Every structure is written in C-alpha cells, then in structure tokens.
Amino acid sequence: MAHKAGYVNIIGEPNVGKSTLLNALLGERLVITNPKAQTTRHRILGILNGEDHQLVLSDTPGILDPQYRMHERMMGAVEEALVDADILIVLVELGQKPEKAENVLSRARRFNGPKVLLVNKVDTGQEEDILTALEVWQAALPDAKVVPLSALHGLNVLELRAYLVEKLPEHPPYFPKDELSDRNMRFFVSEMIREKILTYYKQEIPYSTQVVVNSFEEGETLVKIQADVIVMRESQKGIIIGQGGKALRKLGTEGAPCHRTLRWLQGLPRPEGEGGCGLAGG
Numbered sequence: 584m585a586h587k588a589g590y591v592n593i594i595g596e597p598n599v600g601k602s603t604l605l606n607a608l609l610g611e612r613l614v615i616t617n618p619k620a621q622t623t624r625h626r627i628l629g630i631l632n633g634e635d636h637q638l639v640l641s642d643t644p645g646i647l648d649p650q651y652r653m654h655e656r657m658m659g660a661v662e663e664a665l666v667d668a669d670i671l672i673v674l675v676e677l678g679q680k681p682e683k684a685e686n687v688l689s690r691a692r693r694f695n696g697p698k699v700l701l702v703n704k705v706d707t708g709q710e711e712d713i714l715t716a717l718e719v720w721q722a723a724l725p726d727a728k729v730v731p732l733s734a735l736h737g738l739n740v741l742e743l744r745a746y747l748v749e750k751l752p753e754h755p756p757y758f759p760k761d762e763l764s765d766r767n768m769r770f771f772v773s774e775m776i777r778e779k780i781l782t783y784y785k786q787e788i789p790y791s792t793q794v795v796v797n798s799f800e801e802g803e804t805l806v807k808i809q810a811d812v813i814v815m816r817e818s819q820k821g822i823i824i825g826q827g828g829k830a831l832r833k834l835g836t837e838g839a840p841c842h843r844t845l846r847w848l849q850g851l852p853r854p855e856g857e858g859g860c861g862l863a864g865g
C-alpha cells in the first residue's frame with residue numbers, strides 16, 4: 584500500500600485546548616498546556632508515525648489581535664500553519680460563540696482543503712448544550728466536519744486520529760520515521776520551565792518572561808538543568824526570586840513530568856511514574 588503523509592494544523596482562540604489536543608493525539612505530553620491563556624508562543628510540530636503513514640501535527644499560538652511584537656510573531660506562526668496544512672483542525676470550546684470567533688472563522692474559510700471543526704471540553708456541559716453547539720458551529724462553517732471532543736478526557740480522540748489518517752494524501756514521509764518533533768531538547772526544556780512559571784507566578788509575570796537553557800545533564804532519575812530566566816523589568820526579577828530565594832527554589836525543584844518526555848524524545852526507556860526536573864543554581 585502507498586505511504587500517506589501530511590500536515591494537520593490546529594488553530595483556535597487562546598486556551599481552547601489546542602496543545603492538549605496535540606498531546607492527546609500523540610499520546611504523549613510533548614507540548615506545554617496551562618489554564619492561563621497564551622501559553623503557546625511558537626508553532627510546534629508533533630510527528631505521529633505509523634507503518635504506512637505520518638501525521639505531522641502542528642500546535643499553534645491562540646489567535647488574537649496583536650498588541651505586542653511577540654503577538655505579531657505568534658500570529659505569523661498561525662499564518663504559516665494555514666499555508667502548509669493538508670487538513671485543518673479548527674478548535675473551539677463549548678460555550679464559545681461563532682459571532683465572537685471571526686478571527687478563527689475567517690482564517691478557516693480561506694482554507695480550501697478538508698477541515699474539521701472540533702467542539703472541545705464537552706465534558707463541561709450537558710447534552711442539550713452540546714447538540715446546540717454542534718448545530719451553530721456547523722452553520723458557521725458549513726464545509727467542515729463538526730465533531731464533539733474532550734481532548735482532556737480522550738473523548739473522540741482515537742476516532743479523530745483514524746479519520747485524519749484516512750484523509751491524508753498519498754505522500755512519502757516528510758521527516759525520518761523515528762523523528763517526533765521539529766524542535767530540539769533545549770527548546771522543550773525551556774518550555775517545561777516556562778510552564779512552571781505560568782503555574783507558579785501571577786499576573787503579568789509569565790507573559791514578561793523568557794527562558795534560555797544553558798545546559799542540562801541527565802541522570803537515571805533526575806535531569807539537572809542550568810537556565811536563565813529573563814524578565815523585562817528589575818522589579819520582576821525580585822518576584823521571580825522571591826523572599827530569600829524561596830520562589831526560585833520552588834521553581835527549580837518542584838517536580839514536573841519532564842524527565843519522561845525528554846527520554847521519550849530521545850527514544851530512551853522511561854522509568855515508571857513521573858520523574859522530576861532539577862534546576863541547578865540561580
């Protein structure tokens with residue numbers, strides 16, 4: 584049988600669950616997710632390899648009206664994802680209204696290939712609300728296949744994966760079949776630290792922060808990381824460090840399930856349970 588391969592690109596408003604869906608389709612926790620909006624800043628590929636197919640999934644930043652230079656770069660990543668998509672996934676969440684999703688819908692209408700509109704987070708609503716949502720989204724994007732989804736709880740994820748494989752065009756693989764992403768380890772390590780910053784710090788701090796990884800050293804059960812956390816203002820530096828260095832210590836030592844993901848990316852066997860991340864020094 585001929586090999587099938589293609590780009591499946593996920594777009595949607597901030598916080599609707601795009602990164603959660605990418606992870607669910609891959610069956611791995613590759614990209615970071617968070618209850619705070621604007622978690623994803625880049626386009627990130629997650630590659631799902633099968634014997635006779637390769638799904639190149641792409642996570643993108645949530646679509647918004649750019650207010651900063653970084654937003655402009657983030658929206659550039661969304662536009663790029665629209666250009667090379669073979670199949671487009673438009674992700675919305677239950678409770679969201681098409682009238683307020685013009686940013687997403689106008690981009691989806693411009694796309695000519697097969698498109699799937701997924702109504703995510705259906706675990707949060709009643710059947711009646713779900714049925715109504717499916718109808719209004721179908722009316723808003725008539726040429727899309729509209730499907731309810733819970734990316735977090737795995738509802739319709741396997742079915743979606745099978746549908747995407749079925750719709751893939753015949754094509755040789757775009758990436759070597761043992762590759763899992765277009766991004767390197769250093770990138771994922773910095774993302775994992777950023778995820779902790781999103782979780783532990785309030786207000787504007789996560790949005791004013793960048794992380795640069797200088798080194799990481801992998802042991803059997805612990806990954807030791809040396810990284811710089813760059814902030815925009817001097818006052819934010821104090822907040823990141825906290826009283827007596829308490830906040831930074833917490834950031835540096837609290838467990839994140841990064842060890843497993845890092846080993847998975849390298850094709851290494853993984854220990855049972857979830858390993859921790861250690862940040863060396865300040």
Ligand SMILES: Nc1nc2c(ncn2[C@@H]2O[C@H](COP(=O)(O)OP(=O)(O)OP(=O)(O)O)[C@@H](O)[C@H]2O)c(=O)[nH]1
Pocket residue numbers: 595596597598599600601602603604615616617618619620621622623624643644645646703704705706707732733734735736
């Ligand atoms: N209840 C419920 N929550 C979900 C579901 N999918 C995602 N979430 C939650 O929604 C929040 C946002 O998820 P993300 O995957 O980070 O969303 P995103 O669209 O990638 O967000 P940005 O990168 O900020 O644009 C997280 O707290 C997820 O756990 C779902 O199916 N049900």
Ligand SMILES: [Mg+2]
Pocket residue numbers: 601602603615616622623642643644645
């Ligand atoms: Mg995201």
